[in-house]
Structure formats: C-alpha cells, structure tokens
Amino acid sequence: MLGSEKTxxxxxxxxxxxxxxxxKKKIATELLSRALNTRARKxxxxxxxxxxxxxxxxxxxxxxxxxxxxxxxxxxxxxxTGSQSFAIDxxxxxxxxxxxxxxGAVVAGNVVVQEGGEIQVQDGDALVVIDSYGLxxxxxxxxxxxxxxxxxxxxxxxxxxxxxxxxxxxxIPRAIRFLFLLTTVGWVIESVGNTGDGRFALNINxxxxxxxxxxxxGNINADTRTAFYIVTLPAGSHTVKLQGKLGVIHSGxxxxxLRSYSWAxxxxxx
Numbered sequence: 292m293l294g295s296e297k298t299x300x301x302x303x304x305x306x307x308x309x310x311x312x313x314x315k316k317k318i319a320t321e322l323l324s325r326a327l328n329t330r331a332r333k334x335x336x337x338x339x340x341x342x343x344x345x346x347x348x349x350x351x352x353x354x355x356x357x358x359x360x361x362x363x364x365x366x367x368x369x370x371x372t373g374s375q376s377f378a379i380d381x382x383x384x385x386x387x388x389x390x391x392x393x394x395g396a397v398v399a400g401n402v403v404v405q406e407g408g409e410i411q412v413q414d415g416d417a418l419v420v421i422d423s424y425g426l427x428x429x430x431x432x433x434x435x436x437x438x439x440x441x442x443x444x445x446x447x448x449x450x451x452x453x454x455x456x457x458x459x460x461x462x463i464p465r466a467i468r469f470l471f472l473l474t475t476v477g478w479v480i481e482s483v484g485n486t487g488d489g490r491f492a493l494n495i496n497x498x499x500x501x502x503x504x505x506x507x508x509g510n511i512n513a514d515t516r517t518a519f520y521i522v523t524l525p526a527g528s529h530t531v532k533l534q535g536k537l538g539v540i541h542s543g544x545x546x547x548x549l550r551s552y553s554w555a556x557x558x559x560x561x
Contacts, residue, residue, distance in 0.1 A: 430558060436461070437555035444535065446489060446547045451499050451534035454491070454549060458532035463524060468559040471495075471520045473502045473533070476550045478513050482543070489547025490538040493554065495522065495531050502554075505538060506547060513550050521559070531556070 328335055345362035357370045365381035377388045403411040409422040420427045440456045475491045492503040504516035533554060537547050 428558075428560070437553065438533075439551070439553045441551040442549060444549045446535045446537055446549070447544065449537050449540065451492070451494065451536045453494075454533040454535055454552065457552065457554070458530060460528060460530045462528050463526055465526045466523055468521065468523045470557045470559055471502045471522070471531075471554065472517070472556070473504060473519070473552070473554040474515065474517045475504045475533075475552045476513055476515050477504075477506050477535075477548055478550075479506050479508065480546045480548060481508065482545075485543030485545045486541040487545035487547075488538045489535065491516075491533060491535045491549060491552070493520070493531055494534050495524075496529055499534065508541060508545075 345360060347358060347360050349356055349358040351358040351369055351373065352371070353373060354371055357368065357376065359366065359368045363381055366377075366379045368376045368378070370376045374389075375387075376390065377386070379386045401413050403413070405411065409420065412419040412421075416429065418429045436459055438457055438459060440454070442455050442457075444454060446452055471493060473491070473493060477489060477491065479487060479489050481487070486508050488508050489506040490500075490503055492499065493501045495501050501522070502518045502520035504518050506514065506516065531554075533552055535547060535549050537545065
C-alpha cells in the first residue's frame with residue numbers, strides 16, 4: 292500500500308511516485324553472436340588463454356575412454372588402456388607417435404617425403420632420391436671427371452714418372468668409396484739385347500701403383516690395356532695422376548711408350 296502525505300488543511304493525499312525508466316534490453320553480442328555460437332556449438336572468434344593452466348579433453352576410463360592433456364609443457368594423448376599414444380614436448384619440440392603418420396607430403400629440413408613413399412634429401416645442388424626402384428644421387432653414381440690425353444711419352448727407367456697433363460685435385464666432404472677406371476694405349480720398343488715390360492698406374496695422394504695396366508715383352512705394336520680399382524678416400528683434398536715406368540728390364544735398355552690414355556672415377560657412396 293502506497294504511503295500518503297498530509298496537507299496543511301489536514302487532508303491526506305497519495306504520495307508522489309517519481310518516474311523511473313525501465314532498463315534497456317542488453318544482448319551480449321560480443322560473447323554470443325560474434326564469438327560463440329552455443330546452438331551450433333562452434334567457436335566463431337578468437338580466444339586467448341592465460342599463460343598458466345592446462346586443458347584436458349575427455350576423461351580417462353580404463354577400457355572405455357582415453358584422454359588428451361594440453362599444458363605449457365606439451366601435449367600427451369592416452370588410449371583406453373592408459374598407454375601413451377602420442378606426445379609432443381613443448382620444450383624440445385620432439386614428437387613421438389605410436390601409430391603411423393600419413394600425409395600427402397612431409398617436409399622436414401632438407402628431407403621431403405612424397406606421397407607414394409618417395410624420399411628426397413637435398414643439400415644445395417646435391418639431391419638424393421630413394422623410392423621402390425632404388426636410389427638416385429646427383430653426387431654419386433656419375434662421372435665426376437674424365438681425363439684424356441695423347442702425350443706420346445717415352446719411359447726408360449724403373450721408377451714412376453708423371454704422365455704430362457694427367458693430374459687432377461678434388462675435395463670431398465666426407466669419406467666416400469670411389470671406382471677408378473683406366474685405359475692406356477702403349478707398347479714396348481725392343482731390340483736385340485734390349486727387352487723388358489712397361490707399366491702405367493694411378494698415383495693417389497702420393498701413393499703409387501694403383502689401377503695398373505701392363506705391357507709385356509713382345510708388345511712391340513700399340514695395344515690397349517684397361518684396369519679398375521675401388522678405394523675409400525677420407526674427407527678432404529685428394530690428388531690423382533697417371534704415371535708410367537719400365538716394370539722389369541730383362542736386358543739392355545728397352546723403352547716403354549704411351550700413345551694415349553683415359554681415366555675417370557665414379558663416386559659409389561659409402
């Protein structure tokens with residue numbers, strides 16, 4: 292019941308009620324309509340998480356449900372047996388997955404895994420491709436260098452002498468197995484009382500008599516000899532050159548002659 296007021300003449304009148312406006316309708320548009328759709332259960336805008344705390348998705352129940360836990364230290368997933376199914380370390384960035392990873396292509400540094408199982412490893416201009424057919428390398432299994440010459444050089448001693456124009460120096464970043472190939476065309480000049488044989492070989496880093504071809508007594512006409520040699524060279528700089536000499540002097544002063552040569556080497560990997 293409303294109160295009343297008494298006037299000077301003793302008459303009571305109703306108390307005056309001040310005008311009070313009704314509150315305006317407010318809708319949390321920033322939270323509901325623009326950032327969160329509760330009916331569709333979708334997040335429409337950006338949310339920021341505080342620096343501390345953690346999130347658990349699901350509730351682990353043995354034999355029923357697994358769960359996922361997210362914290363500043365990383366992400367861990369468990370299966371319904373309680374075993375860890377995957378983990379990502381927030382400090383080191385290491386990731387462990389118990390199952391298989393499947394994707395169209397994976398790029399990890401210099402390694403690319405293509406769909407279909409092809410693996411590519413690239414370092415600058417060097418490329419290695421591994422697939423179900425084997426391995427292809429832009430550095431290995433191809434000729435790095437081939438040296439050819441026609442020196443018409445004569446050898447008269449039993450000590451190795453360098454073949455002119457046959458030396459090459461190269462660098463390798465790690466230990467690599469090489470295949471060396473050598474072809475020589477030569478002959479031994481003999482006369483009455485002057486017999487012997489000749490030899491041509493590669494000198495690798497100052498060590499003589501690798502990949503040797505031999506011209507025996509009786510090879511008075513130009514003939515072709517071939518040889519190959521496999522060796523592992525360590526990382527660093529290497530010098531290879533062709534040398535020639537008289538192998539054995541049977542009598543007198545025979546001479547060994549080199550008309551032409553060709554040698555090459557292939558990287559076989561290691």
